[in-house]
Amino acid sequence: MVATVERAALGAARCGRRVAPATRHSAFYGNLRPQLYRLIESETVDPVRNPYAPGAGQRPPELAGRDRELKQFEIVLERVARGRPERSMIITGLRGVGKTVLLNSFRSMAIQRLWGTGKIEARPDQSIRRPIASALHMAVRELAPRHRAPDRIEGFLGVLKAFAQAGPEEDAKGRARVHRWQPGIDVPAARGRADSGDLEIDLTELLSDAASVATDVGVGIALFVDEMQDIPADDVSALCAACHELSQSGGPLIVVGAGLPHLPAVLSASKSYSERLFRYARIDRLDRESADVALLAPAEREEVTFTPEALDALYSAADGYPYFVQAYAKVVWDVAPDSPITVDDIKVAAPEAESELAVGFFGSRYERATPAERDYMRAMAALGDDPVPTSAVADELGRKPSSLSPARDGLIKKGLIYSAERGLVAFTVPHFGRFLRAQPV
Numbered sequence: 001m002v003a004t005v006e007r008a009a010l011g012a013a014r015c016g017r018r019v020a021p022a023t024r025h026s027a028f029y030g031n032l033r034p035q036l037y038r039l040i041e042s043e044t045v046d047p048v049r050n051p052y053a054p055g056a057g058q059r060p061p062e063l064a065g066r067d068r069e070l071k072q073f074e075i076v077l078e079r080v081a082r083g084r085p086e087r088s089m090i091i092t093g094l095r096g097v098g099k100t101v102l103l104n105s106f107r108s109m110a111i112q113r114l115w116g117t118g119k120i121e122a123r124p125d126q127s128i129r130r131p132i133a134s135a136l137h138m139a140v141r142e143l144a145p146r147h148r149a150p151d152r153i154e155g156f157l158g159v160l161k162a163f164a165q166a167g168p169e170e171d172a173k174g175r176a177r178v179h180r181w182q183p184g185i186d187v188p189a190a191r192g193r194a195d196s197g198d199l200e201i202d203l204t205e206l207l208s209d210a211a212s213v214a215t216d217v218g219v220g221i222a223l224f225v226d227e228m229q230d231i232p233a234d235d236v237s238a239l240c241a242a243c244h245e246l247s248q249s250g251g252p253l254i255v256v257g258a259g260l261p262h263l264p265a266v267l268s269a270s271k272s273y274s275e276r277l278f279r280y281a282r283i284d285r286l287d288r289e290s291a292d293v294a295l296l297a298p299a300e301r302e303e304v305t306f307t308p309e310a311l312d313a314l315y316s317a318a319d320g321y322p323y324f325v326q327a328y329a330k331v332v333w334d335v336a337p338d339s340p341i342t343v344d345d346i347k348v349a350a351p352e353a354e355s356e357l358a359v360g361f362f363g364s365r366y367e368r369a370t371p372a373e374r375d376y377m378r379a380m381a382a383l384g385d386d387p388v389p390t391s392a393v394a395d396e397l398g399r400k401p402s403s404l405s406p407a408r409d410g411l412i413k414k415g416l417i418y419s420a421e422r423g424l425v426a427f428t429v430p431h432f433g434r435f436l437r438a439q440p441v
């Protein structure tokens with residue numbers, strides 16, 4: 001132990017740092033250090049304190065480069081709260097750019113303002129009726145303790161229960177639902193409101209009742225919908241219609257969505273007025289400055305830093321994509337013996353980071369495709385990284401375009417490719433073409 005502490009002091013002295021005074025935490029880590037030191041031969045860049053977080057929807061240690069979107073949402077919340085006409089927000093972007101994380105940050109902002117909030121993750125072939133009911137249930141439960149008239153809440157819950165139970169007893173594929181939904185609502189279902197079975201009518205009535213409960217409490221309700229492009233077509237149309245109705249009445253309820261880059265096209269195919277209903281914010285790779293902030297801010301909180309050359313190398317490896325930034329940084333931190341982290345550490349870490357990405361980020365998605373879909377994607381990859389015409393993919397495969405429709409539609413449904421413009425397809429996953437080109441045929 002003494003030797004370990006001495007080595008820590010030595011390491012810290014080498015990079016000009018103080019040794020922090022002992023705390024309960026440092027004592028805990030201190031106990032782990034002898035084992036860890038043997039494994040990684042380092043303790044100044046301590047793996048236990050590795051701050052980076054590659055994962056789906058995983059909150060990053062520093063939400064970099066999204067100030068504009070956060071500010072915009074702040075304005076949306078403020079305007080809705082004041083009863084001003086306001087379009088809601090839809091975030092779009094490729095896989096791993098941070099849509100879910102941003103949606104969760106928006107939700108935290110609404111919660112801080114004491115709004116009621118709920119969230120759903122849309123799934124292909126699943127009606128939104130019951131997920132929306134659960135999310136609204138949660139939102140109103142947050143408001144209930146502040147409401148002065150319990151019977152208003154009970155009245156709403158009765159409507160909510162009726163809404164949830166008014167759906168078809170079959171799912172979108174015609175399979176019978178085995179279980180009736182148990183909403184955990186103690187009040188009897190109301191009759192004659194939000195229970196017609198027509199989702200557009202029912203949703204319009206339900207959202208307007210929810211907005212009126214929020215008005216009583218002097219706040220709003222925000223419903224967050226992740227993977228919004230997966231909502232079945234009829235349900236998207238019902239949701240847009242209900243939001244449209246609500247925007248005309250000025251009720252303080254907003255639906256905030258996130259999805260792949262073709263989401264605006266999905267919405268406008270369903271209702272032509274959707275462009276006026278939502279403000280679209282496309283989020284993308286982080287610029288150099290933001291990517292550096294994403295790396296440096298969490299490291300510096302742990303008294304670790306990077307050399308400028310290491311930052312250059314990391315930017316060129318991760319290309320500014322937030323998931324890649326986290327994935328590379330996580331491995332680099334674990335292999336780095338000392339602070340500052342250098343370009344040599346990046347060189348050592350890169351193969352491991354790349355193989356983790358190949359398995360976890362790219363491989364897991366590739367596995368979901370059928371053999372015909374894989375051929376389709378390989379042909380796309382052979383044509384380059386920009387959106388490609390479907391006719392060119394057909395030429396590449398020596399097939400008729402119409403014979404490839406099932407593969408293309410299957411890939412769109414699985415969220416692996418998207419078509420933002422008629423006749424063009426592109427990968428939803430950044431660097432996917434590069435990954436496929438590197439695979440043996």
Ligand SMILES: Nc1ncnc2c1ncn2[C@@H]1O[C@H](COP(=O)(O)OP(=O)(O)OP(=O)(O)O)[C@@H](O)[C@H]1O
Nearest residue numbers: 054055056057060064095096097098099100101322
């Ligand atoms: N602004 C940011 N700064 C730093 N890291 C970020 C940022 N946004 C997201 N990340 C990180 O990127 C990763 C992916 O984020 P997230 O899951 O939100 O992406 P997504 O766009 O929802 O992806 P998908 O389309 O696959 O659902 C997470 O590990 C997260 O911590």
Ligand SMILES: [Mg+2]
Nearest residue numbers: 057099100101
């Ligand atoms: Mg997501």
